[in-house]
Amino acid sequence: MEAGEEPLLLAELKPGRPHQFDWKSSCETWSVAFSPDGSWFAWSQGHCIVKLIPWPLEEQFIPKGFEAKSRSSKNETKGRGSPKEKTLDCGQIVWGLAFSPWPSPPSKKLWARHHPQVPDVSCLILATGLNDGQIKIWEVQTGKQIQVLSGHLQWVYCCSISPDCSMLCSAAGEKSVFLWSMRSYTLIRKLEGHQSSVVSCDFSPDSALLVTASYDTNVIMWDPYTGERLRSLHHTQLNPPMDDSDVHISSLRSVCFSPEGLYLATVADDRLLRIWALELKTPIAFAPMTNGLCCTFFPHGGVIATGTRDGHVQFWTAPRVLSSLKHLCRKALRSFLTTYQVLALPIPKKMKEFLTYRTF
16 A cells, blocks of 8 residues: 555454353454564453464465454464464453563573463563553463553553553543553653543653543643653544534544654544555545454555444554655664653754654
């Protein structure tokens, strides 16, 4: 897909069989997520269940592996040593999902002693935002629970872990979001600026930006290190209503960064998937979708996954672009430099503004 082209539907996953009625939850796909290396796809299927599905779904990759749009979630594993589908019973409705590699330990021998099944690599973790306001962090390979974060008064709509594994952002239907330290598991700060409930959040690939989406129809871009509000994107309907009867139809449901950090995707109640260029204030592409609740980019690019109110997952084409050299340099530097470290560098002011995304 070229920039500006309309996203095309590639495939659709549906639950393999209907769940029995459970008062705790229903069938909505509230959240979907890809692991950073693209090897796992997490699917919140309602009824307190999260499915971890090996990716790609077929031996051939998208779109050839998606010939049938009504494929069941039941994945038959082919080949020896291939990962198998996993199921996490979280005990609560799962509203938000976020993958992250666990930070590399200082001693591989110490790591091997406690994790003999994966002695030479960092383990993969999955954060789940739950109905009781808690965030549970799981180890994907073993299914064990690592940590529980508490602080929200309402259910956790969304959570996102920064790519450098230093921060976790959570949104729980309040007008603010919480930023947590992934090293000390303590609250760093609250970010306040929305006029209504915040329902989605995501970090940029270099961890330098954080975006939040709210029912107030705005996306706010933040500097997570300073808490500064950098810019806002206002969501408007293509065909505004004649009266106030559909006042909530533009409410945002989800926002996510593209893997190269040049685009955003949003899902709203007006039944449209939107693609935004990072430096523009208007969408560059649209795709019609029904009852959308969440969205996420495939980490290697080219695909967007969306979840719907009827429990389905849809896969769409996404823009593929060649990043400019200056953006690649900024992305590389910001992957290990905080905003405060950039501001302390002996470089011209304009270069600092560019590196800290103050040049919009």
